[in-house]
Structures are given as C-alpha cells and as structure tokens.
Amino acid sequence: MENEELPRAITVKKMENFSKWYDQAIAAAGLIDKRYNVKGMFVWLNYGLETMKIIKDTWDGLFKKSNIKEMYFPLIIPMKYAQQNSSWFEGFKSEAFWVKTMDENNASHILRPTGEPAMYPMFALWIRTYRDLPLRIYETVSSFRYETKMTRPIIRDREITFWYEIHTAHQTKEEADKEIEEAVRINNIIWNKLSIPVLKVEKPKWECFPGAVGAIEYYSIMPDGRVLENGSCNHLGQAYAKKFNIKFRDKDNKEKFVWQTCTGNGARYLVAVISVHGDDKGLVLPPEIAPVQAVITTINVKGEKNKVMKKAEEISEQLEKSGIRVYVDADEKTPGEKFFEWEIKGVPLRIEVGPKDIESKNYFVFRRDENIKISMSEKNIVPECIRLLTEIQKNLLKKAEKFYDEKITEAADRKQLKNIIEQKKIAKVPWCESEECWNKIKEFEEGIELFGADLKKHSGKCIACGKPSAKKGYVAKTY
Amino acid sequence: MENEELPRAITVKKMENFSKWYDQAIAAAGLIDKRYNVKGMFVWLNYGLETMKIIKDTWDGLFKKSNIKEMYFPLIIPMKYAQQNSSWFEGFKSEAFWVKTMDENNASHILRPTGEPAMYPMFALWIRTYRDLPLRIYETVSSFRYETKMTRPIIRDREITFWYEIHTAHQTKEEADKEIEEAVRINNIIWNKLSIPVLKVEKPKWECFPGAVGAIEYYSIMPDGRVLENGSCNHLGQAYAKKFNIKFRDKDNKEKFVWQTCTGNGARYLVAVISVHGDDKGLVLPPEIAPVQAVITTINVKGEKNKVMKKAEEISEQLEKSGIRVYVDADEKTPGEKFFEWEIKGVPLRIEVGPKDIESKNYFVFRRDENIKISMSEKNIVPECIRLLTEIQKNLLKKAEKFYDEKITEAADRKQLKNIIEQKKIAKVPWCESEECWNKIKEFEEGIELFGADLKKHSGKCIACGKPSAKKGYVAKTY
Known part of the structure; x- marks a missing residue:
C-alpha cells in the first residue's frame, strides 16, 4: 500500500x-x-x-x-x-x-x-x-x-x-x-x-x-x-x-x-x-472556512511576466486589505493546469490575470460554487469579490438545503419506506417512541436503522405497531 | 498524591x-x-x-x-x-x-x-x-x-x-x-x-x-x-x-x-x-505573551457598585480598542485578595478602580515588573498603558540580560572553575575542542558538564590540556 x-x-x-x-x-x-x-x-x-x-x-x-x-x-x-x-x-x-x-x-x-x-x-x-x-x-x-x-x-x-x-x-x-x-x-x-x-x-x-x-x-x-x-x-x-x-x-x-x-x-x-x-471537479469550500478565499492565477507570457506579476500583487494586496484570504499562484504552469488544481481544492474565487486582462482593465473571476466566469472591471474587483464571497456562502447553504430536502422523504408505511431506502434516501416515519418498535424497524430492510427522533411533535400512527405516535423518527443506512 | x-x-x-x-x-x-x-x-x-x-x-x-x-x-x-x-x-x-x-x-x-x-x-x-x-x-x-x-x-x-x-x-x-x-x-x-x-x-x-x-x-x-x-x-x-x-x-x-x-x-x-x-511574589509575564496584559480590579463599595463597574467597563473597552488584552475582575473579593492573585499570575499591569479614583479622575496603575504603583489621570490611561507595556517588555529583557551576565563567569583554570560552580554560576572556559578534554572536564567537579562551545573564536589555552584553544566552552550543572 x-x-x-x-x-x-x-x-x-x-x-x-x-x-x-x-x-x-x-x-x-x-x-x-x-x-x-x-x-x-x-x-x-x-x-x-x-x-x-x-x-x-x-x-x-x-x-x-x-x-x-x-x-x-x-x-x-x-x-x-x-x-x-x-x-x-x-x-x-x-x-x-x-x-x-x-x-x-x-x-x-x-x-x-x-x-x-x-x-x-x-x-x-x-x-x-x-x-x-x-x-x-x-x-x-x-x-x-x-x-x-x-x-x-x-x-x-x-x-x-x-x-x-x-x-x-x-x-x-x-x-x-x-x-x-x-x-x-x-x-x-x-x-x-x-x-x-x-x-x-x-x-x-x-x-x-x-x-x-x-x-x-x-x-x-x-x-x-x-x-x-x-x-x-x-x-x-x-x-x-x-x-x-x-x-x-x-x-x-x-x-x-x-x-x-x-x-x-x-x-x-x-x-x-x-x-x-463537493462536485465532480472536487471540493467546494464555503468562503468562511476556506484557507484561500480567492486565488489569483497569472498567465505567464514571455516578456510580460513582470507586468503581470506586479498587477497580480497589486490586486492581491487590495483584497488582503479588505480581509480576504488571498494567494497568488505565479507558478510556471499553464493556466489550464492551475485552474484544474485550484478547482479540486475548492477555492471559492479565482481571478485570472494576464497581459490582455491588464490591457482591457477587465478581469475574469471564476465562481467555484456555480463554475461560471464573470467579467469585472478592475475598479470593481474588491467590492465585487466581497459581495461574491457572501453570496457563495449563502448559495451553498441554499443548495445544501435543497439536497437535504430532496433526500428526506416521509413514509407512512413499510412499502413507502422500502421505496425510499432503495432510492438512497432517508425516510421520516411516525414512531410510537417505544424501544420495541425502535428495534423492529431495523428489521424492515437490510442495513437500515431508526437513528433518532425529530424534535417536533406530530400526530400519526407508528409505522411498526400502528399505535398513535406523537413523534417521527429518521430511518436510513448509517456509516 | x-x-x-x-x-x-x-x-x-x-x-x-x-x-x-x-x-x-x-x-x-x-x-x-x-x-x-x-x-x-x-x-x-x-x-x-x-x-x-x-x-x-x-x-x-x-x-x-x-x-x-x-x-x-x-x-x-x-x-x-x-x-x-x-x-x-x-x-x-x-x-x-x-x-x-x-x-x-x-x-x-x-x-x-x-x-x-x-x-x-x-x-x-x-x-x-x-x-x-x-x-x-x-x-x-x-x-x-x-x-x-x-x-x-x-x-x-x-x-x-x-x-x-x-x-x-x-x-x-x-x-x-x-x-x-x-x-x-x-x-x-x-x-x-x-x-x-x-x-x-x-x-x-x-x-x-x-x-x-x-x-x-x-x-x-x-x-x-x-x-x-x-x-x-x-x-x-x-x-x-x-x-x-x-x-x-x-x-x-x-x-x-x-x-x-x-x-x-x-x-x-x-x-x-x-x-x-518570576520573583518572590510569583510569575512576571512579558507583555507580548501575557494572556491578560492589563487587569482592572474593582473596589466594591456598597451603593457604588454600578458606578464602579461602569467605569471599569469603560476603561476596559478603551484599552481593548487599542489592542490590549484586558480583563475586568469584578469579583466579590477584597482588593487585597485580587492583588495577590493577579500578582501571582504575573499580569504586567493592574489598574485599580474604586469610587475615590473615579471622583479624583486619577487611577493607580501597578507595574508587575518593578512592583510599583503609578498614579495617572484618566485621560492618560490608554497611551500610558501602551507605553508601559512596551517599557515592561524591554525592562524584563534588560533585567534578564543582567542576570545572564552575572551568572556567566570566565574561568582560566580549575580553581576558578570550582569557585564559579560553587557560587551556582556557569563557567566559560578555554577549550581545545577535543573530545578527550570534553570528557575530562566532566570529572573536574561533581555533576558538571561542558555542554557546548561559544560561537565566537578566541585564543587561549585549554583548561584541561593546556594546549592552544580557539574556542570557549560553557560548563555548568545541567537539568
């Protein structure tokens, strides 16, 4: 190994x-x-x-x-x-x-x-x-x-x-x-x-x-x-x-x-x-915990390196002053190699700095959460990056909430429960709060368990014994 | 135990x-x-x-x-x-x-x-x-x-x-x-x-x-x-x-x-x-590493507690804003008990706040490095505390340098060496850089050892063999 x-x-x-x-x-x-x-x-x-x-x-x-x-x-x-x-x-x-x-x-x-x-x-x-x-x-x-x-x-x-x-x-x-x-x-x-x-x-x-x-x-x-x-x-x-x-x-x-x-x-x-x-490209880190919140990748063109480096450092300094954790990647790699690497690492923002961008005073900023490039003028970079980091933080929560919502599905009977587990989801089932039914539910499908109760009260009928239930339990395969 | x-x-x-x-x-x-x-x-x-x-x-x-x-x-x-x-x-x-x-x-x-x-x-x-x-x-x-x-x-x-x-x-x-x-x-x-x-x-x-x-x-x-x-x-x-x-x-x-x-x-x-x-009262922490750089101790007088607390918090806030790590000790203890405790802990500065101080707009500030009280007017507290913390940091280094200087003494022969060790000091001796003399010096007094060479060159005669030496070694009892 x-x-x-x-x-x-x-x-x-x-x-x-x-x-x-x-x-x-x-x-x-x-x-x-x-x-x-x-x-x-x-x-x-x-x-x-x-x-x-x-x-x-x-x-x-x-x-x-x-x-x-x-x-x-x-x-x-x-x-x-x-x-x-x-x-x-x-x-x-x-x-x-x-x-x-x-x-x-x-x-x-x-x-x-x-x-x-x-x-x-x-x-x-x-x-x-x-x-x-x-x-x-x-x-x-x-x-x-x-x-x-x-x-x-x-x-x-x-x-x-x-x-x-x-x-x-x-x-x-x-x-x-x-x-x-x-x-x-x-x-x-x-x-x-x-x-x-x-x-x-x-x-x-x-x-x-x-x-x-x-x-x-x-x-x-x-x-x-x-x-x-x-x-x-x-x-x-x-x-x-x-x-x-x-x-x-x-x-x-x-x-x-x-x-x-x-x-x-x-x-x-x-x-x-x-x-x-995370997505198919690699990690996607929420800005609040990303060690690098914005990476600046230089495009190295012969004869223009100093100019590019100077601008990258200038932008880096401005971002740092606004409290953003920033890193300049001036390595001798192709832009493609750098993009690949920082996308796997899940860095929230990537700012691309090359001779053409410097000339046009417009830069491409890549958002890792949505994998899209946004063009922005030089003078907007700092406020826009600050805004984007907040937005990414919220957007990731929204996406995760959607994922959780889709993954948790109500089941009223064993057939529905079976169906939900087969779809690789978590079932929410009425449960009478007895230890007997807690154990019984484990036997319904292989590898599943009732792992805890929802904190909210409800009123229904226990999926295992049919008696009145005031709580719902979560059922899934566990790690 | x-x-x-x-x-x-x-x-x-x-x-x-x-x-x-x-x-x-x-x-x-x-x-x-x-x-x-x-x-x-x-x-x-x-x-x-x-x-x-x-x-x-x-x-x-x-x-x-x-x-x-x-x-x-x-x-x-x-x-x-x-x-x-x-x-x-x-x-x-x-x-x-x-x-x-x-x-x-x-x-x-x-x-x-x-x-x-x-x-x-x-x-x-x-x-x-x-x-x-x-x-x-x-x-x-x-x-x-x-x-x-x-x-x-x-x-x-x-x-x-x-x-x-x-x-x-x-x-x-x-x-x-x-x-x-x-x-x-x-x-x-x-x-x-x-x-x-x-x-x-x-x-x-x-x-x-x-x-x-x-x-x-x-x-x-x-x-x-x-x-x-x-x-x-x-x-x-x-x-x-x-x-x-x-x-x-x-x-x-x-x-x-x-x-x-x-x-x-x-x-x-x-x-x-x-x-x-440290001194006989307890620790003395250099400001740079003190978790509390200034403690504010309140003097609790019946009927005046709110006033005292308010002022203590006000001073605390001002110090904090200037980047000083500060703690308000408003405990129900006597001032004497509080002083005792914070002196053992080695907090660099102590500011005493009681009804009389508030009235006179003059406060006593205790310097732990010199164990002296200084009176200062309210408006000077922040700049004076900043100045004092820098001064304490330097003063402690100066005192430590003096201690080190006094503790390290040159010895040209075995008799001087013996004398120095008996005085609970460290001897600096000419040494020919041979392993033989390194080991021989250990035998000169019980429990001592040559533990390393001074980085500076010198010219003298080895304390052990008498041959020309270009280095000096440090000799002491070690932990």
Whole structure:
C-alpha cells in the first residue's frame, strides 16, 4: 500500500460512486495522505490542516465567547480510572490501544478513547462547593480507537484528530438542561459557517449512557443516502458523577452529586463539507472556512511576466486589505493546469490575470460554487469579490438545503419506506417512541436503522405497531 | 498524591529554594495541575494553556512567514519504522511507551518519542526530483518518553506537550546550512518575545546523531545556576536520508540523497519565562505573551457598585480598542485578595478602580515588573498603558540580560572553575575542542558538564590540556 501513488485527479462522478470520489477528492485536493503506515491513521497535509484549523478556530472563538475554558488533559489514562465506570470500560476495552513500558508484561494504561476517565477524577478534586460550579471546560485533542469496522480517512479513524469535548458540571438538572441548549445554539452557528443544514435528532434513553437524561445528535446526509453521526450533546444527568464521586456542598451545606453534560465533535465537520458541497471537479469550500478565499492565477507570457506579476500583487494586496484570504499562484504552469488544481481544492474565487486582462482593465473571476466566469472591471474587483464571497456562502447553504430536502422523504408505511431506502434516501416515519418498535424497524430492510427522533411533535400512527405516535423518527443506512 | 491540595501561595524565596518556588508558582498561578494520576503527566489549566497558546501562535506565525508548512502526523509509530534507524531505536526503546491492542501479546507500535520515524518514510514517498525540494514542514504535537530521571512539570515530562518540530530536506549541504541560519533567526525572534537572552552554543560532532554535520543548541540559565536545554537546530547531513532512503533526481537526472535539518522546542520556552522573570511574589509575564496584559480590579463599595463597574467597563473597552488584552475582575473579593492573585499570575499591569479614583479622575496603575504603583489621570490611561507595556517588555529583557551576565563567569583554570560552580554560576572556559578534554572536564567537579562551545573564536589555552584553544566552552550543572 505504502508505495501506491496518490490520485491526482477525480475520475468518477460524486453521485455515482461516492466512496471512490471521496478517496480521490481528499487526496487530489491535498487534504491528507493516507499512506501512513498504520492502518486507520493518516497524515494531515498542509492544505487539509489549514482548513481544519479554521474550523477549529471557529469553535475556539465560540467557546471562549460562551466562557467555556480551554484546558488540556494527558492522552494516557491509568487503568484504574478507565475501569472506574465499568460499563464505559466494557464498551471500550477491545477498542482501546493499551500502553505499557518495555519492562512491563501487562499494560497498565490505555490511550484515551474518550475524555471522561481523564477528566472526571480531576473534576472530583476541583469541585468542593456550589461556588466551584458551574464548571465548564473543553479540550481539543486526539482520541484513539482500535476500530474493527472498515476505516476511512477523517470519517472513521484509529487516531481521531481534532476532536473537541466540552464537559460541564452544574448544581441542578435545570442548569444542565440550559447547557444543552447553549451547546445546540453554538453548534447551529458552526453548521452555519459550514453552509450545512445538519439533521438534528433526539436519542431515546436506551441509546444513551445508563443513567443519562438524554442526548441530541447531529447527522450529516451523505451523497450515497447514508447518514453520518456528526456531533452530540449529552445530558449525562448524575450518572458519571456517581461513578467518579463528583460532589459539592450546596448553600445549605448539603452534599449533592453534580449534574453533567458533554458535547463533542471534530474533523467530521470537514467530512460534511467535503461530501455535501463537493462536485465532480472536487471540493467546494464555503468562503468562511476556506484557507484561500480567492486565488489569483497569472498567465505567464514571455516578456510580460513582470507586468503581470506586479498587477497580480497589486490586486492581491487590495483584497488582503479588505480581509480576504488571498494567494497568488505565479507558478510556471499553464493556466489550464492551475485552474484544474485550484478547482479540486475548492477555492471559492479565482481571478485570472494576464497581459490582455491588464490591457482591457477587465478581469475574469471564476465562481467555484456555480463554475461560471464573470467579467469585472478592475475598479470593481474588491467590492465585487466581497459581495461574491457572501453570496457563495449563502448559495451553498441554499443548495445544501435543497439536497437535504430532496433526500428526506416521509413514509407512512413499510412499502413507502422500502421505496425510499432503495432510492438512497432517508425516510421520516411516525414512531410510537417505544424501544420495541425502535428495534423492529431495523428489521424492515437490510442495513437500515431508526437513528433518532425529530424534535417536533406530530400526530400519526407508528409505522411498526400502528399505535398513535406523537413523534417521527429518521430511518436510513448509517456509516 | 492525588488528594493533596495545590499550593495557593508562595512561601519560599526564588533564589533560595528555586525548586520549591517553581512548584508553588506554577500551581498557585493556575498554570497546571500536577495531580493527574499518571506520573510525569499533568493537566494544563486554562491560564497555562492560554499563555502557552500565545507562545505557540508566535511560532506558528513565524514559521508561516518563512513558508514552512504545517502538517500533522499520527502519534503512533509502527515498530518497523521505529527500528529502521537502529541507533535511534537503541536510544529510545527503553524510554518508549509501547502500544498494543487487547489481543496482541507483543506491542507492534510505540508512541512517538520524536518525529523522525513518523515523518521520514513519508518524505521518501514525497521526494522524487529536485522539483520537490526544498521540503520544509513542521508539526506541533505531543511526544512521549518514559523518563527514568525525576520528572517535573513542563521541565521533564512523560507526555511532552506543545512540542514543535521543523523538518526540512534540501538538494545541497549549503542549502541545509542556510536553513540552520533561518532556524536561528526565527529562534532569536521568539526569545525576544519572551524577553530572554538565551544562551546559544555549538555542539561538537560526537554529541550529535552519527553522520550529522552539527547542531546549535539553546540553554536557559535557571536561578539555581543550572542550565536547561531549550531547543536545538540540527544539521542532520545525509545521515537520516541514508537510513530512510530519501533520494531525489537532480537536474542531470542523477540520484542523490537529500540533506536534512530539524529544529525543535516547545513548552520549555515557558519554563524559561517562569524561571527567569518570576520573583518572590510569583510569575512576571512579558507583555507580548501575557494572556491578560492589563487587569482592572474593582473596589466594591456598597451603593457604588454600578458606578464602579461602569467605569471599569469603560476603561476596559478603551484599552481593548487599542489592542490590549484586558480583563475586568469584578469579583466579590477584597482588593487585597485580587492583588495577590493577579500578582501571582504575573499580569504586567493592574489598574485599580474604586469610587475615590473615579471622583479624583486619577487611577493607580501597578507595574508587575518593578512592583510599583503609578498614579495617572484618566485621560492618560490608554497611551500610558501602551507605553508601559512596551517599557515592561524591554525592562524584563534588560533585567534578564543582567542576570545572564552575572551568572556567566570566565574561568582560566580549575580553581576558578570550582569557585564559579560553587557560587551556582556557569563557567566559560578555554577549550581545545577535543573530545578527550570534553570528557575530562566532566570529572573536574561533581555533576558538571561542558555542554557546548561559544560561537565566537578566541585564543587561549585549554583548561584541561593546556594546549592552544580557539574556542570557549560553557560548563555548568545541567537539568
């Protein structure tokens, strides 16, 4: 595998062979190199890292504004704490990477699969009285899971990079409820920056950690009609507090367990961006997270190079001054080669500068979202680019909304459900909220599952048992 | 250990008991919590993380400007690559954390102690012809070493957090020489932001990796007269290229090994800041890297709270507009408690706002570097704070230079050397540049070593053999 050449172009259509398209797109755009010699781990190349860092800066900024404090916990967890919550340990022990020194026979530590056993023993030290609450912290970190399912870069990795976890502790259930609302509010803003109308569902209790109150989960819809879990906000109740003995004295000096929430997501945000906005030419990045928002490509004609370069730099400077992230590509390549490369990378705007353009004082600007060229006069370039970037951001959201709308279809009975799944879509079905029907629906078609409930109330008849239902559930094949 | 309370105050003098002072200062200032339950690993608390992130932003910015591209490599290294360079493996195997899955008997992977075996197999894939060169990349990452020496937070850890590594590959030795100059130039800027006149030394060949050309290393002088290695720029020659088979075809289509350099450092920058600038009250942060450059402490008097808060916010806004990182501490504590806390944290400026100050339109501003209060009229606050922050940055450098000057003393013979070491100082001695005398000098006093040569030429007689010497070496106890 390791000597295999990386794909430099995309040879398949996204809607026809999404899986292959994805592998080609992330490689050809220079996001990652999957040839790292550990299965399920990859190298973030510079372009991928820069894109991911802008998404990370977005969440860092939002968390800071919400007064959630960033910290950093070690990656190695002692077995003692890994085992403190036995159901957590049972779930993760076969997926954990075990850590030992050369001289040890048995591993005494594991690499963190999630943050709880690293963080909660510290919470128990930090929280003494109600004055220490709420405690609201987060970290961005790698998590490690020895995945047995097929791995796929950024979607399912053994080193899960750029993973944030917010963990909070509160005096009351009501405060924890509010924290979940805040997590949802923040997630809405992030998804908006990505121009994606994510699917938000409620998880039933039996899908949550034992003792937890509930969870909101996000799913992105993929071109192949399957859904990918993409973030969650978990109301942990007092379940972990009781396992890790996290208590406080309230104003009346009574000892109580704290109420906790945790929220996490990471590089899968980028997976949603790649999959939803990308087209047959490659990535299409929303301006808000594009490391290069406008690329200026020079057309190199002998004897005119200096003139062209000077003008390219001049335009670049003007755009930069207006806060646009711009890059001048003055490489010795043909314009065609440059166009090809920047289109794969999904740069929102491309401005072409050659001797003829300079003479006419009119430039062609290429919009990646619609793949069209617009001619504009030199004096309009800056205001027009600013306007276009805003427009592209909105246009991508609109297109994504249309895609989501088309992909989600109501089904009242099993026949309709079957039909929808066969069309590679997501079905929305009336569901009585019972665990029995939750499980029954899984059996209706191969590979499908009911993965969560719509947050809105409705009134209908459960697709599985026919009894009255007040909720609708989403059914699809999942990643 | 884990239930031990953290020190909240500093009870010893820095110059009298540096070791204890350091432990108390990093805890009381809220930089880290060392009670994490794995020896040699600690939690970065928010204030520590924020400070460290500003230092990291500094290097990120400088590397970007120098066109060194950031990437990210997985933390887990397959044994095969760990063993590819046998002398590297011999050096690290007992210090490595070995990684295995639950079902494996023997570990097939290790956690990265350094980056070479993660990066260089990829270099071998990426570099084909001279057009792929120079390759100049870096990552900031944790490194893992099962330290057998006594661990101490940020100084010597088993998870080395915030560690950057620049790795470059070039066509010629001369290009690699230039890269080392560039690394030194960048390091100078970083050290300047920290207001520290670091000690820069040349390492002899036998201290470098076999086959390497040479290395520049940085050392910070600690209050106890010992020195701490603090970054290095390594000219690797073709040593690693030959081990990892990193070759390119030159313009004449001839196959050649690349020339490589690597440069690394990380959180020890912060150790230098803490140790050199700190005083008996706690940290003293240079304004350039202080997460809070000016704190406004309110004096809460009943019935006047709103007025005081309004004025504090007003001043805060004005300072923020001028680009100063400012925080309003309106907590229900006494002014004394607040002063104490912010002085331990080393915030450069403190502005006190109470009813009397508002009435007189005159405010007291406390300078942490000199521990003095200055009175200033309201209208002068913004320009004066800007001026003071620049002055503090320079003043700290001046004080640190004085400290370094006093700590480094010339010794012409063994008696002088002994005397200097007993005074907890660093000796600068004539040295003939032979390995024999390098080793001989170690035996002169217990625990000392010659740790590098001054870059300037001189002419004298070697302290060990008496033969003519053209270089001087630095001798001290080391961390």
